[in-house]
Amino acid sequence: MTYDLIIIGAGVVGGAVARRLSRYDLSILCLEKEVDVCCGTSKANTGIIHSPSLVPVRTLKAAMTVAGASKFPRLSEELGFDYQKTGALVLGFSKDDESVMEKYIAAGIENYRSAGAEPPEYRIIRGGELRREEPSVNSRVVSALYAPDAGRIIPYEYGIALWENAVENGVRLELGQCVSGLEALDEDEWIVRTTEKEYRARYVVNAAGHGSPAIGRAAGFPDCLIQRVKGQYLILDRNKGPEINHILFQVPQAGQKNKGKGILVTRTVYGNIMIGPDARWQDDDTDTSTDTEALRKVVEGALASVAELNPVECIKTFAGVRPKPESGDFIIESERNFINLCGIESPGLTSSPAIAADVEIRLANMGMKFEACENYQPRRSPIVKQVLSLLPDELKKRIDADSGTEERLICRCEQVPEKRILDAISRGIPVTTIDGVKRRTRAGQGRCQGGFCGSRVRSLLAGKLGIPDDAVTQRGAEAPLDRVTAAEIRRLYKK
Ligand SMILES: Cc1cc2nc3c(=O)[nH]c(=O)nc-3n(C[C@H](O)[C@H](O)[C@H](O)COP(=O)(O)OP(=O)(O)OC[C@H]3O[C@@H](n4cnc5c(N)ncnc54)[C@H](O)[C@@H]3O)c2cc1C
Secondary structure (H helix, E strand, C coil), rough: CEEEEECCCCCHHHHHCCCCCCCCCCCCEEEEEECCCCCCCCCCCEEEEEHHHCCCCCHHHHHCCCCCCCCHHHHHHHHHCEECCCCEEEEEEECCHHHHHHHHHHHHHHHHHHHCCCCCCCEEEEHHHHHCCCCCCCCCCCEEEECCCCCCHHHHEEEHHHHHHHHHHEHHHCCCCCEEEEEEECCEEEEEEECEEEEEEEEEEEEEEEHHHHHHHHHHCCCCCCCEEEEEEEEEEEECCCCCCCEEEECCCCCCCCCCCCEEEEECCCEEEEEEEEEEEECCCCCCCCHHHHHHHHHHHHHHCCCCCCCCHHHEEEEEEEEEEECCCCCCECCEEEEEEEECCCCCHHHHHHHHHHHHHHHHHHHCCCEEEECCCCCCCCCCCCCCCCHHHHHCCCCCCCCCCCCEEECCCCCEEHHHHHHCCCCCCCCEHHHHHHHHCCCCCCCCCCCCHHHHHHCCCCCCCCCCCCHHHCCCCCCCCCCCCCHHHHHHHHC
């Protein structure tokens, strides 16, 4: 068959496009090379819904950030993922840093006004007000820009929610299909080839993240110069450590090579402290290894914001790789029924709903007809409906409860019920890996990182898939991840 639209890549950008267009009576197919959705950059990032004050003015990024961020309250409500608008503080360490904060304020105001929106009240806070807002901030911090418009999400929970809802509304998702070739036919039709199959569509959207430049080239677009920049992080144990109320950035300090917002300190939606990322240029977009040298610098940077942080509470390290366009801005171009999305680095997560809206306009301009789909269902029920904190006796009883009972818990650290896992693996997207269960349910996200529940999750998956336990994989391709373990971090920092 000839699809109305093929989307290449199932990250948050492809997901936002798929979900938005699933409102219409269209045949849509997505081709994704991995065994699950959101396995690329959308899996490993900071998860911040950015404040437009921290985005360069007069850029596509700025326009997309203003429009994208404004859509998160409704998206979160409809799709059942948590969005917490905590606000951000950009910390300054000297009086001079306040001139940088003034520039951020001016940028924020300009970015909102150019998008036809009213800016929030940005202001510089100092002394008692600063300590009241953020009691644990380092005594060396003298002032901070308060940006009330920043928020946080769990990025892969958002991505999975988009994709589950798109699939429920009729989008076809083919996993494990790596696009390797494209051909434009005369009558405005594209052939999209993967290593195994051939598909046809009237329109194509290239949302392949690091894979986008090669696909764009094959479709006839000029070369996009994209660099790969890795960022490393530490996650600390849930609900431990000092009070942290906001997302804490830093004014870039003199001599800082990467003029980003310094090492960030925040709590995640679930209450873990997260610190990072640094920025290292590399050739390989698949290299998400972590190393102690980089992580030491991340810790050092984070301690400048919050001196009481204790790296011994680390439960895991991870890294993500940004597709950094040499132009410094997102590349969004369209021609011959093909939309090319390249260099969607930060704030791409924030911008994703706005990029999807832009894609719809471009498709309409290229002649796509939109008819509302009568059965469109905008709502999706959350997977994590409640975070339990049972006392030890009750916890043990429920861990030991019989399989198939309402009470049974699978994961001890995050207190994950068996029925949550069974729900997650019975939705529209095939879940075949232990990591796929981990991202959806939180089983394996706690202190022991799956040491206790990994085999129980494996058995549940094997039962569901009708395969032996040892045929279930951690993440599909089993190349070991070269990551510094939490035990190594504890050894490094134990006094
Ligand atoms: C360290 C770091 C921190 C960040 N922090 C933030 C933040 O706090 N806030 C924010 O707004 N943004 C942030 N970002 C940016 C954000 O993560 C990205 O902009 C966003 O995830 C990009 O989504 P995507 O769908 O374009 O790409 P991806 O998630 O990479 O999705 C592309 C998909 O295409 C697939 N694919 C690739 N090639 C092919 C092929 N040939 N055939 C089929 N499929 C293919 C991939 O497997 C992948 O699933 C951060 C990024 C990094 C790396």
